[in-house]
Every structure is written in C-alpha cells, then in structure tokens.
Amino acid sequence: MNTHTIDTSAPVISADAYDTTAFYADADSIAVVTNTTAPDAVALPSPGASTAQLLAAAQEAGRRAVPGPLAETALVARPLLRRAGLPVPDGPLGYAVAPELTIRYARPAASPVGSAGCSGDDDTLLVTGTLRRVPWARTATAVVVLATAPSGPVLFTLAPDRAVLAPGVNLAEEPRDDLHLAAVEIPAAQVRRVSPELLDEARLRAALARAALIAGAAERCVDLTVAHTTARTQFGRPLSRFQAVKQEEARLIEEAALVRAVVQAAAVPLDIGGPAAHFAVAAAKTQASASAAEIARIAHQLHGAIGITRLNPLHLATTRLWSWRDEDGDETYWAPRLARPLTATTLWPALTATP
Amino acid sequence: MAFPDVVLPESACRLRAEVRAFLDEERARGTVLGRPDSWLAGWDPDFSRRLAERGWVGMALPVEYGGAGRGFLERYVVIEELLAAGAPVSAHWVSDRQAGPSVLQHGTEEQRRFFLPRIAAGRCFFSIGMSEKGSGSDLASVATRAERTADGWRLTGTKMWTGGAHVNDYAIVLARTDDTEDRHAGLSQFIVDLRAPGVRVEPIRLMSGEHRFNAVHLDGVDVPDGMLLGQRGGGWKQVTGELAFERSGPERYLSTFPLLVSLLRELERRPATAEQLTQVGILTARLHGIRRLSLGVAAALDAGASPDTQAALVKDLGTRLESSLVDTVRGILPTPADPYATPGTHPELLAFALLHSPGYTLRGGTNEILRGIVTRGLEQHR
Numbered sequence A: 001m002n003t004h005t006i007d008t009s010a011p012v013i014s015a016d017a018y019d020t021t022a023f024y025a026d027a028d029s030i031a032v033v034t035n036t037t038a039p040d041a042v043a044l045p046s047p048g049a050s051t052a053q054l055l056a057a058a059q060e061a062g063r064r065a066v067p068g069p070l071a072e073t074a075l076v077a078r079p080l081l082r083r084a085g086l087p088v089p090d091g092p093l094g095y096a097v098a099p100e101l102t103i104r105y106a107r108p109a110a111s112p113v114g115s116a117g118c119s120g121d122d123d124t125l126l127v128t129g130t131l132r133r134v135p136w137a138r139t140a141t142a143v144v145v146l147a148t149a150p151s152g153p154v155l156f157t158l159a160p161d162r163a164v165l166a167p168g169v170n171l172a173e174e175p176r177d178d179l180h181l182a183a184v185e186i187p188a189a190q191v192r193r194v195s196p197e198l199l200d201e202a203r204l205r206a207a208l209a210r211a212a213l214i215a216g217a218a219e220r221c222v223d224l225t226v227a228h229t230t231a232r233t234q235f236g237r238p239l240s241r242f243q244a245v246k247q248e249e250a251r252l253i254e255e256a257a258l259v260r261a262v263v264q265a266a267a268v269p270l271d272i273g274g275p276a277a278h279f280a281v282a283a284a285k286t287q288a289s290a291s292a293a294e295i296a297r298i299a300h301q302l303h304g305a306i307g308i309t310r311l312n313p314l315h316l317a318t319t320r321l322w323s324w325r326d327e328d329g330d331e332t333y334w335a336p337r338l339a340r341p342l343t344a345t346t347l348w349p350a351l352t353a354t355p
Numbered sequence B: 001m002a003f004p005d006v007v008l009p010e011s012a013c014r015l016r017a018e019v020r021a022f023l024d025e026e027r028a029r030g031t032v033l034g035r036p037d038s039w040l041a042g043w044d045p046d047f048s049r050r051l052a053e054r055g056w057v058g059m060a061l062p063v064e065y066g067g068a069g070r071g072f073l074e075r076y077v078v079i080e081e082l083l084a085a086g087a088p089v090s091a092h093w094v095s096d097r098q099a100g101p102s103v104l105q106h107g108t109e110e111q112r113r114f115f116l117p118r119i120a121a122g123r124c125f126f127s128i129g130m131s132e133k134g135s136g137s138d139l140a141s142v143a144t145r146a147e148r149t150a151d152g153w154r155l156t157g158t159k160m161w162t163g164g165a166h167v168n169d170y171a172i173v174l175a176r177t178d179d180t181e182d183r184h185a186g187l188s189q190f191i192v193d194l195r196a197p198g199v200r201v202e203p204i205r206l207m208s209g210e211h212r213f214n215a216v217h218l219d220g221v222d223v224p225d226g227m228l229l230g231q232r233g234g235g236w237k238q239v240t241g242e243l244a245f246e247r248s249g250p251e252r253y254l255s256t257f258p259l260l261v262s263l264l265r266e267l268e269r270r271p272a273t274a275e276q277l278t279q280v281g282i283l284t285a286r287l288h289g290i291r292r293l294s295l296g297v298a299a300a301l302d303a304g305a306s307p308d309t310q311a312a313l314v315k316d317l318g319t320r321l322e323s324s325l326v327d328t329v330r331g332i333l334p335t336p337a338d339p340y341a342t343p344g345t346h347p348e349l350l351a352f353a354l355l356h357s358p359g360y361t362l363r364g365g366t367n368e369i370l371r372g373i374v375t376r377g378l379e380q381h382r
C-alpha cells in the first residue's frame, strides 16, 4: 500500500497506547495498523466509501483510540476539500472553522474607494490570527481552514509549518495545537470562495465525526467492563453475578447503544443536507456528549481501582470521552440549536423526517 | 449487540401521510386529544372501528384472516403516529399487538377463523391475564389452575392488574395445567370469555382514581377445549416468545410524548431561555435515539429474528425516558400539576402523566428485570 506513515518509533501520544501504534493515510485511503510487530492492517475507507462506512470507520478509530486524525481526515477535511474543488493532499489532515481570522487580499486591486486589501487581483490571502486547538495539527500535512474573507466565506489549506505551532493536548493527550498566523500568505491556488452553507456543513461534519469517535470509545468501555465483570471474582462469584452490578452494567450497555444509534441515524441525513442534516447531527452530538459522563462513570465504577491506572486500558476510552464531549460543540452548544426550530406542531414531523 | 439502522420503505412513508390525514379528521371530530398514555387510558371502541375500517388494526395479519398483510415496519409507522398524537387506542391495543399475532402463531385453524377477522375489524378486544397477587416478576409462579373436565377445562384463581377486563371481550389467561418438575413446563394459555359464568371482574382504582385495571376472579370457569391456546404445557414458551413484540414498540417511549408537545405549545407563548432550549434539545436527542433503536428491533422482527435482548434494552431506555420526561418538563416550565384543571391544559396533562408515571417502568416487565436480561444477553454475545 502506498501510504504516508507517522513515525511509530516516536508515538505522538503516551507510550501506553494499547492497541494501535500506527496510522497511515494517502489521498485514496486510510489505514490503521494494530500491533506493529505483527502487522494487522485494517484498511479503512477507500474512495467512494459511503458516509455510513466512514462513520463506522470513525467509530472503530474511537474504539481503538487510534493515535491519528482518522475521523477528522475522512469525515471532515477530505469531503470539505472535495466540496470546495481543491485537491486532496496525502496524509493526515486537520481542520479549523475560524470565521474570526483577519483576512486581507495579498494583491489588492486598485480600488476606486481605496479599501486596499478588500478585493484582490487574485485570491491570494494574507491571514492573521490564531487557530485554536487544532486536532493533530503537528502531524497534519495540511489544515483545512474555513474562514471569512472580505469577499465572503473562503476555504483554504494551510501547511502547519507556515504557522507558529504552540503544542497543546486534550485529557487523552491527543494533540490539540494552536497555530499562530501573522500575515501568512496563502497562494490563490489553495483558496476557494465557498457558500456560507459550507461553513455550516463543516461544523456538522466535525460534530458528527466527533460523535462517531465517542460512540467508539463508549463501545470500548462496554467491552472492557463486560470482560472485567465476568473475569473478576469477589465473594466467590464473578462480579457480573451480583444484581447491583448487572443493573449498572445494563445502563452502560444501553447508553452506548443509544450513542451508536444516533450516530448511525445521521449518515443518510448528512448526505441529504438541509434541516434533516441539522436535526440528525445536532441530535447525535447532543446525545453523544450528554451520554459521555454516565458511560465513563459506570465503566470506572465497575472496574474498581485498576481502572484509574495506566495498568489498564480503560483510561484510553474514558479520557477521550471526557475530551471529545467538549470538542466540536458540547451538548449545551448543540441542544439549543436542535430545539430552536422545533414547535408543538413541528416536533413530531422533525423526529420522523428521515425515512 | 447488533442494531441495524433502518431506512423505512417508501410504502411506509406514504402510509404515514395517510395516517396524518386521518388523524386530522379525527381531531376535527374531537376524538384525538393529544393525551399521554393513551394506549392505557384512551378507550374509544368507535375510534378503534374507524381505524379498523382503514385496515390499521391487525394490519400485519394475513389477508385471508381479515388482516391487511402488511409488515411490522408499516404497522410501526401507524402506531407511532397514533401514540404521538395521543389518540385513544387502548380498546384494541392488546388485540392488535398481542392477541392477534399470538392466535395466528399458536392458534388452531378454527381459532384463527373466529378471532382474527373480528380483531382486524376492531370488534373483539382482549385483556392480558398473566399477573397475580403472588406472581409479578416471577411469572412462572402463577397459582391459577386449570383442571381437566369432560369436554374442556375448569379455571380457578385470581388474576391481578388485568387492564380493560371490565370493558373487553376476552382475556388470555396463563394457568397451571400440570404439576411438573420444571415449573415452566406445566403452564398453558387459555382464551377466556370475560362474560362467561364464574368470571367476576372487580375494579381496582389507580391512585388517580381511574378505573383501568381489575382483579379478575375465576371461580371455576368452564372453558371449552377449543379455547386452549397453543400447546398444553407450552404456555411459558408462548408467553416469552411474544416478549420482543411486547417490549420494543413505540408505546415504550412515547407514552409521555404528548406532554412534551404541550410544553412546546406553552413555550411558544413566551421567549424561551437558552436553558429551556437546552433541556428540550437534550430530551429530543434522546427520543430520537431511542426511536431509532426501537425501529431497529422492528426491522429485526420484520426479518423474522427474535431480538429479545435488544427489545429489553429499548424498553428500559424508553420507559426511563417516559418517566424522566415528566420531571424534566416540570423543571423546564415549573407548573403546579392540577388534576382538576381544564382537561387538555398543561397543568392537567402534567398531573395525568405524573400520576401514571410509576407504571411506565413496571408494566410489561420491570426495568430491573429488563436490565438483568440486557447484561446476560451481552455476556452471552461475547
């Protein structure tokens, strides 16, 4: 496979990533390799993969705590580039929706009103400002940026080495880097004027990708917890034989199933776009973010002390849940946006809009 | 655990539009009032008959028995529309959901020819006679006995919490026919005419004062041979075989949906705060997710599977939502619940939903029992 490889000798996250040690991406496909000593390549979505397949792959990435921006690349950056008509670079990609950037045209048109930089002879941009907490920026070959130029919304690609990178991480120690831009020139070939709807679509894609990752991490919590409560014995019985344990475990299983259902249910609407996409994605991220606390709580409670250590992989899932629920809009961001268009007469039609 | 995401067939989407048009007519008539828990409390046999005229009662029964021969997903669309609208569907509810499919699957040809066309016409209403004073979650402990007679059976015992026994035509009664080593093996199901001699229906009032269910005393009731349903000794298998149907439907998460609609109507009268919108959004997201899971079970049933674990999972999630929705709605728009307020106003609907709320997580198998099934089911899947 012709792939771009992250240097696996220097893992980008802490050394106790249990399953996954390598992440590959080229323009056509993405693969994760689990266990590099006996390569077991899981080829993930290839060109033409449906949204449902991409979501399933993102979920799998979440479940395995893949150390790379698989969901971000496959579900957010690449589709946005294609929408804007820009070529898709090889390798892992980042994204940022940043309408607050200051953008001028680098080659100002001679303007009768003299507002230099407000329109350009071509679309070469000068960009100033900070892209905050860009996922995996330090490993990305390019970051897809949606911003507002004087002419209106634009999408451009940025090579991270053009910016000053201030490293940061989330709770799971996944890279979340700030990129400081001081009048960075973006050549016109890397810029496209886009419709305002593409900004909305970018937010929806990012939220749904994140929700799919949450669904995967939730599933990991279920797997680990069920394995633990059947294997661990106390009072002469496996933990799972105790009513109190069963009751909590079922709630965990159910909450994880619920998150997966809302994510799956957004696949078709995302392709349809419009209000159906808005409803399904807002619901998916609201639910995924809102469920994270309960899922992590029960998984940890049923694991006992071992679960809060690095002797056990549970933290890979729970620290991600606690981070991902906040990223790309938490439930207090999406829930009111879900509710605002709803009235007594439109609530039921909205719930049943997608076949 | 597999939950397929479902895309409803085109036919189901057309059907939805037809049901909505029908509901608009019925609203104009004053029969569909957007009330919570309408599958327990909305008793209107004329409405049931009009629904049957459209082919929407017993609609998954084969055409040769008077049904409409349509799939579970189409039935799903009809009943979810009815429940969301708070339509009065309780008269035919058990006939449509349980008795019909059960007679079709386990009944004799004679029983099918007699009951199914009547069920599909909305003219034959059933109750469930399972629980007893000493048998709730532990249903296999039922003490009602069926003694063999010359030409049938004599039933003695008392069934408890029998919904609609005072207005319905028949009950499917679970009784012990044989004392066997395995206590599950000696149980059988009977179709009991609720107007037969020896049947005494004693009202049990709910805490709201409503009369919805009863104690049904069977004081040596003679039941002809032809009214044994399915196999002698097969009662337990038959009862548990129905559970996926009984547990995963939209009535397991929509019972209080009309209260949410009422809340939105109230919120339209004033600018909603961000906090109110957030809470409404969180409820809506959960409803949406549970609905998708429930549809997944319906699709599995449609495909001939028996997704018992998934059904238990959906029912636990769904009924917990039904009950927490009531308190969340109260929190979003603090309103003193008032059972004597004008019917249909928010304070009255809140009172009604609240007084019914403890039942949501008990009826049809308690949530503690359901969660036991979910955990066991997932362990076995591994």
Ligand SMILES: Cc1cc2nc3c(=O)[nH]c(=O)nc-3n(C[C@H](O)[C@H](O)[C@H](O)COP(=O)(O)OP(=O)(O)OC[C@H]3O[C@@H](n4cnc5c(N)ncnc54)[C@H](O)[C@@H]3O)c2cc1C
Binding pocket: A243, B127, B128, B129, B130, B131, B132, B135, B136, B137, B138, B160, B161, B162, B163, B164, B213, B358, B359, B360, B362, B363, B364, B365, B366, B367, B368, B369
């Ligand atoms: C509104 C309503 C309508 C109903 N309609 C009908 C009807 O039409 N026909 C009919 O036959 N029945 C009907 N029922 C009865 C219903 O099926 C029973 O209420 C239910 O099966 C529970 O039985 P129980 O009430 O005896 O509670 P119990 O079984 O006594 O349970 C009491 C509590 O103990 C818990 N518990 C019991 N066993 C366990 C265990 N092994 N592990 C953990 N927790 C446990 C239960 O979860 C519950 O919280 C109706 C009930 C309600 C509320």
